[in-house]
Amino acid sequence: MMRKLTSFTFLSLNGYYKGENDDTSWHRHGEEEGKYSEQSLSADNALLFGRITYEMMSNFWPTPMAAEMFPVVAAGMNNAEKIVFSNTLKIPDWSNTTILNGDIVGRIRKLKSSEGPDLTILGSGSIVSQFSNAGLIDIYQIMIDPVALPSGTPLFEGIKSKLDLKLTDSRIFKSGVVLLTYTKP
Numbered sequence: 449m450m451r452k453l454t455s456f457t458f459l460s461l462n463g464y465y466k467g468e469n470d471d472t473s474w475h476r477h478g479e480e481e482g483k484y485s486e487q488s489l490s491a492d493n494a495l496l497f498g499r500i501t502y503e504m505m506s507n508f509w510p511t512p513m514a515a516e517m518f519p520v521v522a523a524g525m526n527n528a529e530k531i532v533f534s535n536t537l538k539i540p541d542w543s544n545t546t547i548l549n550g551d552i553v554g555r556i557r558k559l560k561s562s563e564g565p566d567l568t569i570l571g572s573g574s575i576v577s578q579f580s581n582a583g584l585i586d587i588y589q590i591m592i593d594p595v596a597l598p599s600g601t602p603l604f605e606g607i608k609s610k611l612d613l614k615l616t617d618s619r620i621f622k623s624g625v626v627l628l629t630y631t632k633p
Contacts (some may be wrong), residue, residue, distance in 0.1 A: 452566040453584055455576045457603055458591040464600025465573045470500065474595050476623045482518055489524030494565050498572035499534035506542035533575055553582045577606040587631055588613060594624035
């Protein structure tokens with residue numbers, strides 16, 4: 449049985465996954481969204497990151513502040529198997545991390561056909577575009593924040609053809625954040 453590959457990304461109303469200068473401070477992550485993160489991490493999926501997202505995450509989740517603010521999520525993030533795609537990162541500074549480089553599309557294709565937990569890409573827009581182009585992503589979870597940004601980077605920047613998806617679930621959080629789940633038809 450093939451492992452499933454899910455992409456989880458939060459977006460602004462106008463489709464940016466990061467604002468100017470890689471800013472993500474606009475994302476609303478309240479108590480209800482925190483509980484959702486706790487539930488998601490309980491699936492024990494392997495977490496996949498591009499280098500930029502990995503560095504952002506590894507600078508926060510192992511800290512005492514993260515453990516105090518989000519104890520369950522911090523423990524889940526720190527204990528999870530993590531894979532970072534990078535041609536420049538040589539030594540991971542976060543526990544349970546493996547670095548993959550070179551032909552990452554081929555490596556994920558092989559990983560998906562191997563035994564093990566399902567895989568979840570967190571953020572990492574350029575990775576999402578590459579894997580979308582290769583038809584590797586099974587589920588897209590998009591958390592839309594009720595904010596529009598003056599500039600930023602669109603999630604699907606660089607896709608080479610139309611990506612048809614089927615809405616399979618939706619959820620509205622009290623904060624106004626909407627979670628949409630899509631699969632390939």
